[in-house]
Structures are given as C-alpha cells and as structure tokens.
Amino acid sequence: MKFTEEHEWLRVEGDLVVVGITEHAATQLGDVVFVELPETETMVARGDEVCVIESVKAASDILAPVDGEIVAVNEKLADNPGMVNEDPMGAAWFFKMKLDDLSVLDDFMDEDEYNDLIG
Amino acid sequence: MSDLKTLVLNDLHVGLAGKMVPFAGWSMPVQYPMGVMKEHLHTRAAAGLFDVSHMGQVILRPKAGMAALVAGFEAMMPVDVAGLAEGRQRYGLFTNDTGGILDDLMFANRGDHLFVVVNAACREADIAHMRVRLADVAEVEEITDRALLALQGPQAETALARLVPQVAAMRFMDVGVFGDTWVSRSGYTGEDGFEISIPASGAEAFARALLEMTEVAPIGLGARDSLRLEAGLCLYGHDIDETTSPVEAGLTWAIQKARRAGGAREGGFPGADRILRELAEGPERQRVGLRPEGRAPMREGTELFAEDGTPVGRVTSGGFGPSQEAPIAMGYVATAHAAIGTRLLGDVRGKRLPVTVAAMPFHPTTYKR
CATH class of the missing domain: 2.40.30.110 (Aminomethyltransferase beta-barrel domains)
Structure with a gap:
C-alpha cells in the first residue's frame, strides 16, 4: 500500500488503483456525514478535486493522486458515509482508477514513511 | 497564540483528551474522544457536561435602589425587566440605535441584584456598554473567580440533584443560590438542564463528581453547536448581529407586551422605531x-x-x-x-x-x- 501527503492510501488491485483516506485522516475529520463521489468513466489529472467529504465539522476534498480514469466508485459511501470512520482502510474505499503506467506509484510513501509524516 | 485565555478546568479537559481549539479568545475543548456525533446523541439521551466558563458573568448591584437599576437595564433592551419575578431568569437582547442586536444574554432577578450572563465574544463590549448606560444606577461587577458549567439532557436533574438536591424542585428559567453554587434551569441545547456557576476553587472537584456518574459525559463546543442548531437557537455573530433586528430574527417572543405598542412601558429602548415598526408591519x-x-x-x-x-x-x-x-x-x-x-x-x-x-x-x- 502507498500513501500520499494528502492522507490518501493507494492499493493496487489487478491493473487498477483503489483510493481511500487513511485512518489518521478519518480521525482528524471526525464523524463523516456526507460523501460526494465522482462520475465514473471520467478522466482526471493529478490534483483535481474528485470527491467532497463533509464531517460534522467541515467540508474537505479528496484530490486525484495521479492522472488516470475513474472506473468505479463506492456507492455505499453515499448512503452510509459513517463507513469512512468505521473502516477507512478497508470497506470505505472511495474510487478506483485506471492508469497508463502503475510505476508512477513508486514515487509515493510506503507505510513507514507515512507514519513518520504523521508522527 | 499564547494570548489565549485558559479555562479554570483546562487540566481536566486535557486529561480527558479534549481537543483544544481557540474560541472567542479562549482555549476551549471542541470535542473529546467520543466525537461530536456521539457527544450530541449522549446529551439528548442522558446528560452532557459543558464548560462554558468563557461566558461573561456579571452582577449588577443597585446604587440607588432596585427600581432604578431595573428601569436602567430595561432601557437597554426591548424586554420586560420590571415584570421579572425574584428567582426567575429571562432571555434578553441589547439593541443598538438602528434596532440591531449588540448581544443576546440571560439575566436573573436575585432579589437585591441582577445576575447577567453574556457571550464570550461580546463580554468586554457588553460590560463597557453597561458601565456607561447604568453609571448612575448600578455597580457593574464582572465575576472572574467562578467557573460556569452546563449540565444538559433528560438525566441532568437526576445527576445534579445528587450534589445539589434543591435543583429537583426548580422549573425552566428558575434560578437558585445554594450556598456558593448558583444554578439556573436553562441551557443552550433544547434539553432540560442546568447552568451552574461555581467558585473556581471548587470547580474541578464538582465537575469530576458529575463526570463520575454513569449518566454524565463531557461534551465539547462541536456538539454544543449542533445541539443548539437543532433547537433553533441563535448563535451571536452568525444568526444575529448588529444588523439583524429581533423581529427579523424571529425573537419576538422575547419582546413582552409591556414594551410593545400599547404596553405599559412601550418603547424607550435603543432602536425602538425600527423594532416597533417591524412588529406592526412585518420585517x-x-x-x-x-x-x-x-x-x-x-x-x-x-x-x-x-x-x-x-x-x-x-x-x-x-x-x-x-x-x-x-x-x-x-x-x-x-x-x-x-x-x-x-x-x-x-x-x-x-x-x-x-x-x-x-x-x-x-x-x-x-x-x-
């Protein structure tokens, strides 16, 4: 699993990358009450705002971690946003992306490096 | 950053792993590990303990008799002060000359003086305003050596009555002085509950005694905000301010008949022209x-x-x-x-x-x- 400085995790699943937010991010956000997911079959560029997460406290964005195509979204989150707090690293994935080249993931942090970041 | 004022109960909040944030010049707990959502629901189901010591506590002592003090205080707002019985509290609003709201507050008739609680962000301005407006009729005494707690929720009475048995006989908006503990049956959540002013020296022991009860959990500012929003209560500086009139704000229930057109003490408060016109014609x-x-x-x-x-x-x-x-x-x-x-x-x-x-x-x- 790889990690971004924006507190997303990236997991390779076949030729796709699954994206979610870290436990640390979920804790910082507090109770999530609303998730707005992107459309599937959309091309996105790294840094694009693709999801909105609203907690009881505030709204924040999830940015596309890499260039690619959104091929699937986790519709369960729209009906049950609390999943983001219950299982951020597992069931509460946000979207799956198809990349031209999975090797771009090598640039991201591994778990140890991420744990150092959040210290 | 270090300009933030520290609550008397700061160590208690930190010990409870409260997340401290700046609010109205104070370092305040916004939530505890339970989280905003569960804190909110706990308050509605059992009892929540809030530290609201950032709010201003003020005693107005008469210089020339209670009648003069009451008349002077009444001239600051479109509210019936003279009609408030001893041992009772009422919601008040300081208005400005254009009919906007300078602050909302609670005031209590405690027989030989008035006790007033104002918003933290307006505290200094309110005290200055009262010192000018009440110069001839009141000593304006800011209380800085007491904490203010709120215990809110359906089990608040059961919990508080273990420490202060007299509170069980109080009804909504009653106030009582029980030794050095000052209690009102009121709050900012829509629930039954109490606000408790207590000397700083005894505040931590009192709060810990409540928190040891199974009904009681500590609640931060986050849930305080969602609770008051569900209760339809205004937050000063957001839902009401110097531009909004009490009529626009839907606070006409706070303007008793005595101060309205045809009332015994009609008008005579700042912004009366606008406020009485809006009462008659609609905002x-x-x-x-x-x-x-x-x-x-x-x-x-x-x-x-x-x-x-x-x-x-x-x-x-x-x-x-x-x-x-x-x-x-x-x-x-x-x-x-x-x-x-x-x-x-x-x-x-x-x-x-x-x-x-x-x-x-x-x-x-x-x-x-």
Whole structure:
C-alpha cells in the first residue's frame, strides 16, 4: 500500500488503483456525514478535486493522486458515509482508477514513511 | 497564540483528551474522544457536561435602589425587566440605535441584584456598554473567580440533584443560590438542564463528581453547536448581529407586551422605531429553518435562491443534525419566501440544490415548565 501527503492510501488491485483516506485522516475529520463521489468513466489529472467529504465539522476534498480514469466508485459511501470512520482502510474505499503506467506509484510513501509524516 | 485565555478546568479537559481549539479568545475543548456525533446523541439521551466558563458573568448591584437599576437595564433592551419575578431568569437582547442586536444574554432577578450572563465574544463590549448606560444606577461587577458549567439532557436533574438536591424542585428559567453554587434551569441545547456557576476553587472537584456518574459525559463546543442548531437557537455573530433586528430574527417572543405598542412601558429602548415598526408591519426578511433535501450540508454563507433563480437570502448556520440524521440550517430570506414549506435552492460548490423552509426547533424541546 502507498500513501500520499494528502492522507490518501493507494492499493493496487489487478491493473487498477483503489483510493481511500487513511485512518489518521478519518480521525482528524471526525464523524463523516456526507460523501460526494465522482462520475465514473471520467478522466482526471493529478490534483483535481474528485470527491467532497463533509464531517460534522467541515467540508474537505479528496484530490486525484495521479492522472488516470475513474472506473468505479463506492456507492455505499453515499448512503452510509459513517463507513469512512468505521473502516477507512478497508470497506470505505472511495474510487478506483485506471492508469497508463502503475510505476508512477513508486514515487509515493510506503507505510513507514507515512507514519513518520504523521508522527 | 499564547494570548489565549485558559479555562479554570483546562487540566481536566486535557486529561480527558479534549481537543483544544481557540474560541472567542479562549482555549476551549471542541470535542473529546467520543466525537461530536456521539457527544450530541449522549446529551439528548442522558446528560452532557459543558464548560462554558468563557461566558461573561456579571452582577449588577443597585446604587440607588432596585427600581432604578431595573428601569436602567430595561432601557437597554426591548424586554420586560420590571415584570421579572425574584428567582426567575429571562432571555434578553441589547439593541443598538438602528434596532440591531449588540448581544443576546440571560439575566436573573436575585432579589437585591441582577445576575447577567453574556457571550464570550461580546463580554468586554457588553460590560463597557453597561458601565456607561447604568453609571448612575448600578455597580457593574464582572465575576472572574467562578467557573460556569452546563449540565444538559433528560438525566441532568437526576445527576445534579445528587450534589445539589434543591435543583429537583426548580422549573425552566428558575434560578437558585445554594450556598456558593448558583444554578439556573436553562441551557443552550433544547434539553432540560442546568447552568451552574461555581467558585473556581471548587470547580474541578464538582465537575469530576458529575463526570463520575454513569449518566454524565463531557461534551465539547462541536456538539454544543449542533445541539443548539437543532433547537433553533441563535448563535451571536452568525444568526444575529448588529444588523439583524429581533423581529427579523424571529425573537419576538422575547419582546413582552409591556414594551410593545400599547404596553405599559412601550418603547424607550435603543432602536425602538425600527423594532416597533417591524412588529406592526412585518420585517423585510426573516430568520427561517432550512432542511436541505439531499445529504449535503448547507453551511454558513450558502447563498439561497428562489426556484426562478432570484437571490432571496443566505444561510447563517448550517451543518448536520445528528438527532435528525440529516443536514439542517437556518438563515435569512426575504419575507415573501419565508413561509414554511417554501422550496428554495442553495448554492453548494456551484450546484443549486433543493432546500425547504422548515419549522424550528428541528428537534422538540423538553424544558421542564
């Protein structure tokens, strides 16, 4: 699993990358009450705002971690946003992306490096 | 950063792993490990303990008799002060000359003096305002050696009565002085509950005694805000300010007959021209409850439109109502669009989403009247 400085995790699943937010991010956000997911079959560029997460406290964005195509979204989150707090690293994935080249993931942090970041 | 004032109970909050944030010049717990949602629901189901010591506690002692003090205080707001019985508390509003609201507050008749609680952010301005307006009739004494706690929820009475048995006999808006503990049966959550002023020296032991009870959990500012929003209560500086009149704000219940046209002490408060005119003719805009139709919260600042696209107002407080399991908001809209059931659109990140004008409170209040 790889990690971004924006507190997303990236997991390779076949030729796709699954994206979610870290436990640390979920804790910082507090109770999530609303998730707005992107459309599937959309091309996105790294840094694009693709999801909105609203907690009881505030709204924040999830940015596309890499260039690619959104091929699937986790519709369960729209009906049950609390999943983001219950299982951020597992069931509460946000979207799956198809990349031209999975090797771009090598640039991201591994778990140890991420744990150092959040210290 | 170090300019922040520290609560008497700061060590208690830190020990409870409260997340401390700056608020109105104070370092305050916004939430504890339970989290905003569970803290909110716990308060509605059992009892929540809030530290509201940032609020200003003020005693007004008469210089020339209670009647002169009461008349002077009454001249500061469109509220019946003279009619408040001893041992009772009332909601008040300091108004300005243009009929806007300088602050909202609670005041109590304690026989030989008045006890006033004001918002933290307005504390210094309010005290200065009272010192000018009441110069001839009152000593304005700011209380700085007492903590202020709120215990709110259906089990608040059971819990507090173990420490202060007399509170069980109080009803909504009663005040009592029990030794050095000052209690009112009131709060800011829509629940039955109490606000308790206690000497700083004994505050931690008192708070710990409450927190040891199974009913009681510590509650931060986050849940305080969602609880008061569900109860339809205004937050000063957001839902009411120097530009909003009490009539626009829907606070006409706080303007008793004695101060209205034809009343025994009609007018005679700052901004009376506008406030009495709006009472007679209706205001141009009104504070309303708002229920977004989807799940997306409409936060403060969300612009509101009629279905034909005409701008009609703005959200002043909005978020998620944990007891509603849905987003809720309040805001000001032009009177023509203020009827309950009116469908409007709120601009959320560039999308116009449907929202309906709704009755407040969103959550039924449970005051013990």
